[in-house]
Amino acid sequence: MRMINRRPARPVAILLAALPFVAVLVAYAIASDIRLAANPADKLLPAPATIGTTALRLFTEGDRRSGEILLWSDTWASLRRLGLGVAIAAVLALATGVPIGMLPYARRAFSGFVAVLSMVPPLALLPILFIVFGLGETSKVVLIVVGIAPFLIRDIAQRTLDIPHEEIVKAQTLGASSAVIALRVVIPQILPRLIAAIRLSLGAAWLFLIAAEAVAADSGLGYRIFLVRRYLAMDVILTYVIWITLLAFLIDGALRALSRRAFPWLGAGL
Amino acid sequence: MSFVTVTDVWQSYGGRSIIERVNLDVAEGAFVSIVGASGCGKSTFLRLLLADETPSRGEIRIDGGPPAREPGRERGVVFQRYSVFPHMTVRDNVVAAESFATGLGRFFGGRLRAARERADATLARIGLAHVAAQYPATLSGACSSASPSARR
Numbered sequence: 316m317r318m319i320n321r322r323p324a325r326p327v328a329i330l331l332a333a334l335p336f337v338a339v340l341v342a343y344a345i346a347s348d349i350r351l352a353a354n355p356a357d358k359l360l361p362a363p364a365t366i367g368t369t370a371l372r373l374f375t376e377g378d379r380r381s382g383e384i385l386l387w388s389d390t391w392a393s394l395r396r397l398g399l400g401v402a403i404a405a406v407l408a409l410a411t412g413v414p415i416g417m418l419p420y421a422r423r424a425f426s427g428f429v430a431v432l433s434m435v436p437p438l439a440l441l442p443i444l445f446i447v448f449g450l451g452e453t454s455k456v457v458l459i460v461v462g463i464a465p466f467l468i469r470d471i472a473q474r475t476l477d478i479p480h481e482e483i484v485k486a487q488t489l490g491a492s493s494a495v496i497a498l499r500v501v502i503p504q505i506l507p508r509l510i511a512a513i514r515l516s517l518g519a520a521w522l523f524l525i526a527a528e529a530v531a532a533d534s535g536l537g538y539r540i541f542l543v544r545r546y547l548a549m550d551v552i553l554t555y556v557i558w559i560t561l562l563a564f565l566i567d568g569a570l571r572a573l574s575r576r577a578f579p580w581l582g583a584g585l
Numbered sequence: 586m587s588f589v590t591v592t593d594v595w596q597s598y599g600g601r602s603i604i605e606r607v608n609l610d611v612a613e614g615a616f617v618s619i620v621g622a623s624g625c626g627k628s629t630f631l632r633l634l635l636a637d638e639t640p641s642r643g644e645i646r647i648d649g650g651p652p653a654r655e656p657g658r659e660r661g662v663v664f665q666r667y668s669v670f671p672h673m674t675v676r677d678n679v680v681a682a683e684s685f686a687t688g689l690g691r692f693f694g695g696r697l698r699a700a701r702e703r704a705d706a707t708l709a710r711i712g713l714a715h716v717a718a719q720y721p722a723t724l725s726g727a728c729s730s731a732s733p734s735a736r737r
Contacts, residue, residue: 479666479667481664481666481667481668482667482670484635484637484656484662484664485662485664485667485668485670486685487655487656487657488635488656488657488658488660488661488662489658489681489682489685489686490657490658490685490686491685491686491690492688494688494689494690495685495687495688495689495690498689498690499681499685499690499691500670503672503673504671504672578672579720580671580672580673580720580721580722582722
């Protein structure tokens with residue numbers, strides 16, 4: 316039987332899915348063990364047990380100075396910036412992308428401009444943003460928006476163009492104006508695509524968030540990682556990295572569940 | 586008195602001429618079939634009738650009115666594919682036939698209830714009452730061919 320037609324049975328499938336993760340953990344444990352055997356004070360690859368105790372401490376013990384648990388306040392600060400940035404970018408994508416896709420006048424006016432805008436490297440804009448908006452929350456949120464909005468706008472515009480022409484003609488024969496076509500035909504079909512595009516952009520959004528926090532912040536997950544790097548506190552850094560990965564995974568899953576619940580007509584998808 | 590008059594219609598794309606010198610008079614209520622070999626211009630002609638495109642030469646008038654520049658209520662169509670709105674249930678698709686002509690594209694309150702009842706009656710008449718609350722993607726082939734006609 317050809318390889319393309321062979322399917323693993325369910326237990327084997329689960330095993331295969333877990334295998335790469337287990338392999339990485341085992342490799343790390345072995346490497347860490349080797350380094351710690353040579354030098355017990357080694358800070359580069361802390362033992363998994365050390366990471367575990369550090370993680371427990373970070374999640375439950377308050378900071379000596381302020382009393383609040385830093386990991387949770389950092390998480391809340393970062394998620395707030397991320398949420399605001401992504402929300403603003405999503406609204407921009409809808410407000411700009413749909414007209415670009417629907418109206419030939421808007422397409423001519425804006426699609427070239429948005430294309431060029433998407434080529435501007437957002438991280439290079441970071442110093443400008445700090446100069447213009449200061450070192451507070453605004454510049455970080457603006458960086459996220461500038462970073463992911465051009466992609467979202469272009470994706471939404473393309474998805475709008477992908478709506479079958481037959482549906483648009485059909486709506487016109489039923490007497491729909493351009494506004495009704497936008498409200499009842501285009502936007503309801505675009506919203507699940509918007510959620511999918513946001514899910515794909517979240518990786519970049521986290522990147523811009525952490526970069527902005529690393530450069531100029533006093534709270535946040537990125538800030539904390541770059542702060543403790545000076546003490547080579549790899550156990551803290553790894554805890555934060557794993558925590559960020561888990562958060563991103565949960566947010567992605569939540570968005571996928573939201574899309575399935577709110578748009579049951581869509582059928583199978585990623 | 587003919588209802589649909591097609592006068593000396595030519596259509597070409599770029600340099601290629603697809604249909605030339607088409608003249609047609611159709612009386613109201615008549616049933617017309619257009620047959621032809623693959624690529625002879627049937628779909629092009631239907632798009633011209635629909636006012637989805639404008640002929641390079643000639644004009645098409647419905648009921649003596651001016652030649653249309655875009656599709657409107659005086660024309661109806663059931664496409665081979667994508668003839669229903671996939672994001673609405675079968676019932677809502679039928680209601681859309683009436684509600685799309687309003688300013689916001691929807692009915693509210695009592696008007697919506699009445700429209701839904703009329704839609705259910707139509708669906709019952711053609712035997713689709715049992716799928717009224719389903720989305721088009723889940724329908725069998727026979728059902729999904731029947732639903733766009735229900736809207737007309």
